[in-house]
Amino acid sequence: MKVAVGSGKGGTGKTLLSTALSFIVKDCTFLDLDVEEPNSHFFIHPEIKKEEDFYIEVPYVAKECSRCGKCADVCEFNAIWVGNDVHVIDKLCHGCGSCIYFCPESALKTKKRKTGIVRIGERGRIKFVQGVLMVSEPLSPPLIRHIIKNYKDDRFIIDCPPGNSCSFVHSIIPADFVILITEPTPFGLEDLRGAVEVVKRLSKDFGVVINRATIGDGSIRERMRREFPVILEIPYKRSIAEAYARGENVLPRMMGEELRRVLEVIG
């Protein structure tokens, strides 16, 4: 079981659903890849066993050089600037290694720069892994990729970040099945279409969950049912929202059977 829960639009219930599924499955690895704003720990309440620092490698000038400017030439991110000195703008560096390779004088070396942490823990038989990007760091994909590379296994549930761009893409790459959770509003529908496009381009099997399915006049819900493979609908209940606010996930209790059926669909 290798499933990722994404959405397109923020706030539609990714964390609510992904943590609920982990409680039903009981025995799996939960990967919180919403590294900019991780929240799953509020629902899983893991016992954290370890916190690891995450580093990316950035270049620095290790010795006097002729300032030929080759490093700046090859850098596509404007992270190196050559004037009277060679300046590296750490936060723009993507860690590709190009500058180091092409320096004709081997004047550049790498140093580690901490950009986030990985929290590892457990709750019952759920193995919990959560990425936390440091505030003011712009890039989440390196941390997302690191967690996937080092912590994924054969049975995992991924809590994806919102949006349809590179962070979301990286978070669904290891998945066999992507659940896209949405809400029946014009904003929800629009963003869902974007997410579906990404998922299809990555050739992933997917299913749609309509959360707060009973809000609005039903017209968008109908459209969603026609346009997408809807595998579950969760009604709007103020009690779900109130419990969520308190860090309580009532879905396993309220919709245990339906969630089990979703897991069967996923395989």
Added chain:
Amino acid sequence: MKEIAILSGKGGTGKSTLSLALFGLFNKNAVIVDADVDAPNLHLVLEPEILKKEDFEGGYIPSFDSHNCSLCGLCEEVCRFDAIEVKERIVFHPYLCEGCGFCWNVCPSGAIGKKREKAGEIYISNTRFGPLVHARLFPGRENSGKLVMKIRMLAKLIASQKKIDTILLDGPPGIGCPVISTLTGCTYTLAITEPSFSALSDLDRLRSLSYHFGVEIGVVINRWDLNIEITKKIEESGLPVIGKIPFSYKIVEAMVNKKTILEWEIDEGIKKEVRKIWEYISSLTG
């Protein structure tokens, strides 16, 4: 000129809903930017009349010439993003490519060129409340931060041409590069939050980010009646609370009907609260 970033940290707290209502109150005296380029939504309610469309090109990506390629595999070796696989032919994964150029610089056969692809579209429009600048980043792409900077710059040009002194930026969730691009150089961050532990945690990180970039921040608590204790926590946290809006079913109705909440039959208390928020941001000086 003042630029107000409407952000949240947590997704789904009501940024766009409130941005639209505030824009309406400026009544042609503000430019609005939909800075959530991954997932833009404002146009769904504003029904813009598009005046100008511009292509957005992201960074370069490699283009592979199979004739000159010897399948030596060096490009695969140097790529740190696993975007190239060399089998009986080159398999390129554009979604993993970060456009670093290592491959096209290293290829010993000169078989890899570079090209810019269209990565999105920018729209400059008129709406019933004034100018809108929005963009769509094609799904799965990078460079969202670069696109946000571009549309901000366009908004500034329009604002100065029309002698408008307020720019509203409806931002994305999170605290990563598109949020940073939305936030830097702004006069104020209006953080829209809700009373949940998740939102509180996310708000705290957004607060740190805003301070890091030297931008003052205040909070609007949306759906405040969902949890009174947490609302109180936010009120006692030291962040100025600019307004508090209770939950209302009518908010979705307004959206479905392509109206801002102030154009809809909504509780007078909510309208008053939104006007109060508007008065506050109007009074800010750039």
